[in-house]
Amino acid sequence: AQKVTQAQTEISVVEKEDVTLDCVYETRDTTYYLFWYKQPPSGELVFLIRRNSFDEQNEISGRYSWNFQKSTSSFNFTITASQVVDSAVYFCALRNTGFQKLVFGTGTRLLVSP
Amino acid sequence: GAVVSQHPSRVICKSGTSVKIECRSLDFQATTMFWYRQFPKQSLMLMATSNEGSKATYEQGVEKDKFLINHASLTLSTLTVTSAHPEDSSFYICSAIPESSYNEQFFGPGTRLTVL
Numbered sequence: 001a002q003k004v005t006q007a008q009t010e011i012s013v014v015e016k017e018d019v020t021l022d023c024v025y026e027t028r029d030t031t032y033y034l035f036w037y038k039q040p041p042s043g044e045l046v047f048l049i050r051r052n053s054f055d056e057q058n059e060i061s062g063r064y065s066w067n068f069q070k071s072t073s074s075f076n077f078t079i080t081a082s083q084v085v086d087s088a089v090y091f092c093a094l095r096n097t098g099f100q101k102l103v104f105g106t107g108t109r110l111l112v113s114p
Numbered sequence: 115g116a117v118v119s120q121h122p123s124r125v126i127c128k129s130g131t132s133v134k135i136e137c138r139s140l141d142f143q144a145t146t147m148f149w150y151r152q153f154p155k156q157s158l159m160l161m162a163t164s165n166e167g168s169k170a171t172y173e174q175g176v177e178k179d180k181f182l183i184n185h186a187s188l189t190l191s192t193l194t195v196t197s198a199h200p201e202d203s204s205f206y207i208c209s210a211i212p213e214s215s216y217n218e219q220f221f222g223p224g225t226r227l228t229v230l
């Protein structure tokens with residue numbers, strides 16, 4: 001069975017702080033994809049990243065970075081120098097290559113205050 | 115990126131009425147679309163997988179007679195909530211898989227349904 005766990009329900013930080021959102025996943029498959037999505041108050045899901053299970057290289061995109069560790073089944077997301085506009089709910093998701101449906105974690109609500 | 119639209123964005127209806135939500139892929143053809151439901155402060159839960167020209171596949175616990183899904187063309191899937199009740203109030207989100215790019219999935223902006 002597939003499962004995604006985001007243990008942090010809500011995180012509050014002050015602007016310019018760095019923050020890491022944790023994601024732990026479970027799957028029996030050797031080939032899969034991991035995703036991060038941002039959901040601002042408007043509700044629309046914003047795609048942030050997709051990572052193939054064979055690619056453990058960490059990725060950086062501006063203030064965003066992702067740390068994929070297969071040994072611990074984790075795919076953590078770090079925002080550097082957070083900004084108020086980063087306030088949103090962030091979802092980690094898992095998808096096996098044989099099936100297209102996504103399994104979402106419960107989400108982490110990030111509140112960045114000025 | 116590819117665009118998926120949903121209509122309406124918000125709908126308020128009376129208990130017992132039926133509501134239809136449309137999901138359209140605007141600039142690509144989608145053989146597969148998904149319907150998700152999201153209750154306040156909760157995660158997205160997959161309701162059903164919609165394949166063009168065939169019956170939808172519903173997830174366990176989702177009543178297929180209550181949530182009717184039609185995927186009549188490669189750019190349109192509809193979700194009809196029949197005899198809606200207040201507990202059906204939720205945020206409904208669709209996503210679409212492009213025919214040409216199996217690994218991509220694009221989400222619509224969501225439809226907020228409120229049943230009075």
